[in-house]
Every structure is written in C-alpha cells, then in structure tokens.
Amino acid sequence: MTKPYVYITRKLDEASLTPLKEVAHVEMWPSEDEPCPREELETQAAKADALLTMLSDQIDEPLLSKAPNIKVVANLAVGYDNIDLEAAKKHGITVCHTPDVLTESTADLAFALLMASARRIVEASDWIKDGNWTGWGPLLLAGADVHHKTLGIVGMGSIGTALAKRAKGFNMNVLYHNRSRKPEAEAQLGVTYAAFEELLKQSDFIVCLTPLTPETKDMFNEKAFDLMKNSAYFINVSRGQTVNEDALYEAVTTGKIAGAGLDVFRQEPVSPSHPLTTLPNVTVLPHIGSASVETRKTMMRLCAENIALVLQDEPAKTPVRL
Structure with a gap:
C-alpha cells in the first residue's frame, strides 16, 4: 500500500519528524531560511495528502482548489492568519497549529x-x-x-x-x-x-x-x-x-x-x-519569539503528530476550530 505524501515547506529537524515518517512519505523544501517559492508550493500541494507550513506560506483558496488530496495542514505557529480557514472548511481540510508549547x-x-x-x-x-x-x-x-x-x-x-x-x-x-x-x-x-x-x-x-x-x-x-x-x-x-x-x-x-x-x-x-x-x-529582532531549540523542536513534533493522526483518520491533538 502506498504511503500518503506529506510536503514540508522548510527544512526541519529530521528526528522531530519520526512520528510522521512512520506513516507517510515525507519531502521537504531544502532550505531552513529561504521560503518555499509559491510555484513550488502549488506543485507540491497538488499531489500532497498533507502540508506542514510556516507563517510565510499563504494557504488560500487558489492553492487549495488545486490540491484535491489534502486532508490536513499543520502550521508551525500558534497563529494561522496565513491560512484561509473558510477555504479549508470548504474543502474539508483539518487545520492544526501549535498552541501552549511556545x-x-x-x-x-x-x-x-x-x-x-x-x-x-x-x-x-x-x-x-x-x-x-x-x-x-x-x-x-x-x-x-x-x-x-x-x-x-x-x-x-x-x-x-x-x-x-x-x-x-x-x-x-x-x-x-x-x-x-x-x-x-x-x-x-x-x-x-x-x-x-x-x-x-x-x-x-x-x-x-x-x-x-x-x-x-x-x-x-x-x-x-x-x-x-x-x-x-x-x-x-x-x-x-x-x-x-x-x-x-x-x-x-x-x-x-x-x-x-x-x-x-x-x-x-x-x-x-x-x-x-x-x-x-x-x-x-527577526521574528524569533519562540526560537529556542527546545521549543521549536517541540513545535515540529506536534505538527508531525497532528498530521500523522489525521492521515490515520484520528482526531488531531491541536486543531483550529473552523
């Protein structure tokens, strides 16, 4: 059976993604600092079952309308103003974030x-x-x-x-x-x-x-x-x-x-x-509010766990109420 495909829009700590790699095929944008270009994000979203995103990624109706397989978007942040929640709801997509840990x-x-x-x-x-x-x-x-x-x-x-x-x-x-x-x-x-x-x-x-x-x-x-x-x-x-x-x-x-x-x-x-x-x-400062090594790795693990749960038809740990 083919594993679901997950695309991550920034290079993250590999060990933090272990829960996700057990249930999915994972690919990442190779840079830690440079954002994934919109064109590349659209290409990957079109074939992905899930996205792990940053605040710099605009997850909107034009993107989601061309991504028929996406079940979940996990945002590496507490905020989610970069995600069109109405569009996500329309397409039946679970949106997750990382409250409390940071x-x-x-x-x-x-x-x-x-x-x-x-x-x-x-x-x-x-x-x-x-x-x-x-x-x-x-x-x-x-x-x-x-x-x-x-x-x-x-x-x-x-x-x-x-x-x-x-x-x-x-x-x-x-x-x-x-x-x-x-x-x-x-x-x-x-x-x-x-x-x-x-x-x-x-x-x-x-x-x-x-x-x-x-x-x-x-x-x-x-x-x-x-x-x-x-x-x-x-x-x-x-x-x-x-x-x-x-x-x-x-x-x-x-x-x-x-x-x-x-x-x-x-x-x-x-x-x-x-x-x-x-x-x-x-x-x-360059938007480093939660930027301790411990906290950022915890945020990564939480995103990975949320995606893994939804891909296995289980409730996410920290979903956004749509």
Whole structure:
C-alpha cells in the first residue's frame, strides 16, 4: 500500500519528524531560511495528502482548489492568519497549529525585548564593537528602569499571562486589555483590567500580544501613540500588521514615545533600510519569539503528530476550530 505524501515547506529537524515518517512519505523544501517559492508550493500541494507550513506560506483558496488530496495542514505557529480557514472548511481540510508549547519561550523573549529596549542593550553592545567606548560618564548610555514601572499588556492570552508573572518579579504594576476580562488572572496575579485608551495613557511599557484580526489590524496607530507617555516604550511580539509603522516611526522620531522593541514587521523579512531599523532607540529582532531549540523542536513534533493522526483518520491533538 502506498504511503500518503506529506510536503514540508522548510527544512526541519529530521528526528522531530519520526512520528510522521512512520506513516507517510515525507519531502521537504531544502532550505531552513529561504521560503518555499509559491510555484513550488502549488506543485507540491497538488499531489500532497498533507502540508506542514510556516507563517510565510499563504494557504488560500487558489492553492487549495488545486490540491484535491489534502486532508490536513499543520502550521508551525500558534497563529494561522496565513491560512484561509473558510477555504479549508470548504474543502474539508483539518487545520492544526501549535498552541501552549511556545508560551513560556515567547514570554521570555517579550520580556527580554522589553528590557533590552529600556536599558539600551543592543545599542550599548554596538557602541563597544564600533570602537566608541573611549571613556566613562555618569549618563553614558543611560536607559530607563523597568522595576516598579507600569506594564500594559494588550492581549491577555496564555503568553500575556506568562509575561505578567515575569513582570511581577520586577515589582511592576500590570494593566491588561483583552476582549474579555480575566478574573482568574486578576485574582492570582494582581493584574488590573483597563480600557485600551486608559492603558495607553498609564503604561510605561506597552506590549502587544494580540492575534491578528480585523479588529486588531492597525490598532496601534497615530491616535494610539499620541495617547502614550513620551517616556513609554512600545514592544510588539504579535504581528506586524497590528501596527501602523509610519505612525510608529513618527512617534519615535518626534519624541512622542521613548522607543520601541519589535520582533515582527508588516513585511518579513524586513529590509535593513526600513526606516524603523535605522533608529538607535528601536530594537529589532527577526521574528524569533519562540526560537529556542527546545521549543521549536517541540513545535515540529506536534505538527508531525497532528498530521500523522489525521492521515490515520484520528482526531488531531491541536486543531483550529473552523
């Protein structure tokens, strides 16, 4: 009996794919860094029974309409805004993602980005590497304190909750805004719900952790930055499309806010000539929120397990509700 065919759009750790290789024939795009070209993805999808995809892969109606055998698409991410869920439902395709397993790693990164932005860590490191450290002064590369400041979390899901726990270790006052109140988090962590505009006005650090939806697209715009303190830092570990980047650039360069830390951009990979990457008070990272070796391998295994289960007519472990 011929095994089902699975195509993976990026080169992944072979050992993490063991559960899948036991039940399917697996092929991968050979690069770890370069995305699978659309033409190649269409060719492979047309003959595949399953796809293991990245956020950079657009899984849409034109692709799925020419892929009659696909039963499951597993996305190597918590988010799945790159997948047309209505099209998947129409074609009877199960969509899976990787929730929960990357919560702590992403919260680590979010807090690290917050601290690096406040204390000018990358700027200070570059200062030495560029040969600029010729003396010492009392305000040399002085940044902002993190401890005892107010943190505003926009998007209080599992990652937001994990971030709040870290903030409490720094004696921070934590506000949050979410579609729904989180009484359990309020009771256990001592966090306080705030309307979006009130959170913007009160917070010293604002971290965006919302999923990308029609409601959250461009929610951080000129009006939002106008409401922030001029000493505030904006941190985005969510999706680049939640931010109007022109408005953010204007806010940073005119002193409306003190700086920003960005792990995501509207267009990725971001160009080194992008205006935001040229600013010393904007710390930029290449979308590495969950990028620890342990977490990424766990995500790979979960994707492999989800596909293997669906191909054997079993329920997936972590399906997206279509």
